[in-house]
Amino acid sequence: MRRRGRVIDRRSVLAGLAATPVAARGASADPVVATTYGRVRGVREGGVAVFRGIRYGADTAPRRFRRALPPAPWADIADATRYGLAAPQTRATEPTGEDCLFLNVWSPGLDDARRPVLVYLHGGAHAHGSGSDPLTAGGNLARRGDVVVVTLNHRLAGLGYAYLAALGGPAESGNVGNLDIVLALRWVRANIARFGGDPARVLLFGQSGGGAKVVTLMAMAEARPLFHRAVTMSGQHVTAAGPRNATRRAAVWMERAGARDPAKLARLPVDRLVAAMATPDPVEGRGEISFTSTLDHHVLARHPFYPDAPREAAHIPLICGNTHDETGYWLRDTLLKGDTDWTNLPDRLSAQMVKDMDPGFVIERYRAIYPDRTPGQILLAASTAGRSWPGHLIQAEARAALNGPTWMYQLDFPAPGGGGVLGAYHTLDIPLVFANIGVADAPTGDGPAARAVSAAMADAFVRFAATGDPNGGGLPAWPRFTLPERATMVFDTHSRVVHDPRRDERLLFAVAPYIKPGG
Known part of the structure; x- marks a missing residue:
């Protein structure tokens, strides 16, 4: 997910775009790998072979809103x-x-070592982002854990998730972004051994919208055989979009773009479609049109975690993670301004809570539970517990009901910026897991505390990818998440296991159902 207050000028980072196959070039030391579609040439950086921009699918423009095709084979060595x-x-x-x-x-090596493979799905809801964020570059993690790291791009927003089936469009249109990921995972299965990876040990992990896609893929029969462990980082996806609301969104998008039917929409200039995506969502009445995975009874035949966790995926080990202060990401400006008081707190909290509860009652209970907290601190805690935390709890509880191997973590390490008032906010675990805390603009800082947390998290993810169990190393014993124990690894300067963390807050919000906005 794009971090507020930090716009990356990726034009300077990318320094160009992936090319179509070109003749062999560069020094003889440059790594070359023969994939199923043709040879690719990368570079070596810090002892790691790096391949950027490997094509795993054909141009999607001719098949807009339809399942993508594999790429056509090439004869020359493609620049990667x-x-x-x-x-x-x-x-x-x-x-x-x-x-x-x-x-x-x-x-780390183009040999037959069969290293664990970590495939990352970027955040940004289902609408923004890419696999080229400097904070998710895989070099440090690959070097640290002797693993192969993969990031990827796929179709987003209306081009990846507009449900046009009920309007006369393709049946799979509401999930073609997910089908792109399936195509990428098929590429991994067929090719990753040639890059030193083990196609039988593929960890699929993602943050925010990426984590939501991970658990959605666990509910997709076509995707499940392609990965062997999963991690959702702040991906509180319980339900997908229902087909009626998804159709309503697609119809508004089509109208705003100036198309009378999906066939016309498929022929319009892409810039016109992107501009129309910025229309306020017709269901929620704010933001942009919310395109997301869709319950289409076709590609996605059930919700990810409703009415339960999918039994067909119960065997896949899952880590379900969240940050202690998720909403510090969205409340950044308000919290840094520091003007929340007892008078304006109810309105500010009401605007953030997903659970339909009286904000006055919630504030009263929080003041009793935490009598020393300021209005701003209560806003951060209650908005997180009433908006971002419930989905994670539902996921872990549903998995526990199936006795599926599940571990839960909570990041408590606060961002050092702003005097710590933002807490451990949404996205903060990304540079920690990727061992990228030294990257420019990493919100964690690069101090001894951040290094300790990063080492604990990155190593746990590596062990999980390798064995399907995050335990080992210097980490305290991490029990599976079961009920009623609710064992949770709290990652902090001194990581520890806590049973049923924030119990009073959990019980406070447990009286109201969790209903995804606009679903």
């Missing part, structure tokens, strides 16, 4: 030294285009 185009999106910070099905690989 520059990131590929990101998917078309509003507020883009890097070059975009419909020819966006590219992935990136970091590997």
Whole structure:
């Protein structure tokens, strides 16, 4: 997810775009790998072989709203030294285009070591982002854990998730972004051994919208055989969009773009479609049109975690993670301004809570539970517990009911900026897991405390990818999440296991159901 207050000029980071196959070039030391579609040439950086912009799918423009096709084979060596185009999106910070099905690989060795493979799905809801964020570059994690790291781009927003089936469009249109990921995972299965990875040990992990896609793929029969462990980082996805609301959104988008039917929409210039995506959502009445995975009874036949966790995925080990202060990400300006008081707190809290509860009652209970907290601190805690935390709890509880191997973590390490008032906010675990705390603009800082937390998290993810169990190393014993114990690994300067953390807050909000906005 794009971090507020930090716009990355990726044009300077990318220094170009992934090319179509070109003749062999560069020094003889440059790594070359023969994939199922043709040879690719990367670079070596710090002892790691890096391949940026490997094509895993054909240009999606000719098949807009339809399942993408694999790429056509090429004869020459394709340049894989520059990131590929990101998917078309509003507020883009890097070059975009419909020819966006590219992935990136970091590997410590192009041998037959069969290393664990970590495939990351970027955040940004289902509408923004790419696999080229500097904070998710895989070099440090690959080097630290002797693993292969993969990031990827796929179709987003209306081009990836507009449900046009009820309007006369393709049946799969509401989930083609997920089908792109399936195509990428098929590429991994067929090719990753040539990059030193083990196709039988693939961890699929993602943050925010990426984590939501992870658990959605666990509910998709077509995707499940392609990965073997999963991690959702702040991906509180319980339900997908229902087909009626998804149709309503697609109809508004089509009208705003000036198309009378999906066939016309498929022929319009892509810039016109992107501009129309910025229309306020017709269901929620704010923001942009909310395109997301859709219960289409076709590609996605059930919700990810409703009415339960999918039994067909119960065998896949899952880590379900969240940050202690998720909403510090959205409340950044308010919290840094510091003007929340007892008078304006009810309105501010009401605007953030998903659970339909009286904000006055919630504030009264929080003042009793935490009598020393300020209004701003209560706003942060109660908005997190009433908005971002419930989905994670539902996921872990549903998995526990199936006795599926599940572990839960909570990041408590606060961002040092702003005097710590933002807490451990949404996205803060990304540079920690990728061991990228030294990257410019990493919100964690690069001090001894951040290094300790990063080491604990990155190593746990590596062990999980390797064995399906995060335990080991210097980490305290991490029990599976079961009921009623609710064992949770709290990652902090001194990581520890806590049973039923924030119990009083959990019980306070447990009286109201969790209903995804606009679902």
